[in-house]
């Protein structure tokens with residue numbers, strides 16, 4: 296038995312330490328010379344024919360329950376059947392000391408993988424009682440002594456729980472599960488978005504049509520406007536973190552609600568992955584180095600203070616990528632290096648890729664990829680840009696926008712080409 300502090304709650308758990316020669320198996324996986332905390336439903340196999348289906352007796356050492364819930368901590372009880380009834384005093388205690396939450400494994404069946412990021416893998420989950428299908432973001436196991444990471448996680452939850460917008464992925468719940476004596480694993484239960492990443496759409500189509508980009512980008516901006524209104528910076532805006540919820544055509548006569556493909560009736564954009572988001576709070580700036588290099592704003596690379604304008608830089612890179620299929624900053628375009636290009640805000644629109652794209656789109660990108668954040672468009676500036684409004688375009692957009700002739704060898708590979716390598 297092991298007493299462990301999990302996410303600020305003391306829990307009594309059963310920890311298996313493998314000292315055998317033939318190995319000990321949990322759910323078919325050998326735990327070679329390691330320790331592992333058992334959870335309800337685990338199949339434990341060791342020796343020639345010893346096989347147990349493990350279950351904590353209600354309230355005893357259950358990783359889902361704080362220690363102060365009903366029950367004693369006697370070791371002998373752990374492999375017994377759960378008690379059916381409770382004595383009146385136990386029932387009374389249970390009512391008073393309600394557990395914080397169930398274990399994720401008790402509430403959800405965890406299924407197929409949906410995606411992999413730097414910090415987590417995302418899998419499908421089904422709520423055992425409601426059959427609701429969700430996405431479960433499972434962070435890589437981490438030492439239980441990293442208070443900074445624990446705090447970051449709590450911040451992520453804090454942010455997501457307050458966020459409620461049609462263009463932002465909804466957080467439904469969260470769990471912290473012990474995995475070994477020293478390690479814990481964090482879980483986020485998220486609204487499941489079924490139709491993949493914007494990244495894959497760009498890869499499949501090489502680049503997106505202008506009308507389609509406009510419709511998708513407007514929704515991204517609507518989500519960002521909501522976040523920035525709450526003083527939340529996303530910090531990792533990129534096509535991998537833009538998920539799509541596509542309503543597909545069921546009847547040929549159904550009317551489309553946007554410039555989508557023939558088999559699509561509507562697309563709702565959902566901004567995902569708040570792993571790096573934080574409140575800016577009263578202090579308007581913060582200076583943690585994070586984000587993905589190609590999409591990262593110069594002030595982030597310089598490690599100087601930054602604001603919600605970092606998302607607008609990333610949005611500018613994303614808009615550029617949607618329209619031509621390759622990024623505005625790239626080692627291929629160098630020298631100078633990718634970082635130097637970003638620091639100088641040095642990019643161009645190359646012929647013939649940008650020839651058929653409206654000047655107003657180039658104008659907008661030029662006002663997003665601005666090195667000085669004070670001069671960079673905010674989300675509000677962007678939303679009223681003439682690119683979104685045909686009638687306003689010709690009068691307000693200057694005609695000094697250039698398309699550069701450059702040797703094709705200098706053009707970065709499109710995401711589509713890169714995915715074929």
Ligand SMILES: Nc1ncnc2c1ncn2[C@@H]1O[C@H](COP(=O)(O)OP(=O)(O)OP(=O)(O)O)[C@@H](O)[C@H]1O
Pocket residue numbers: 409410411412413414415416417430432464485486487488489491492531535536538567568569570
């Ligand atoms: N709610 C969801 N529904 C469906 N798939 C999802 C959902 N959330 C994430 N995914 C998939 O899982 C992938 C990884 O998720 P996510 O980006 O949140 O992880 P991460 O480790 O924080 O990523 P990053 O490396 O970008 O910081 C996503 O790119 C997406 O394909």
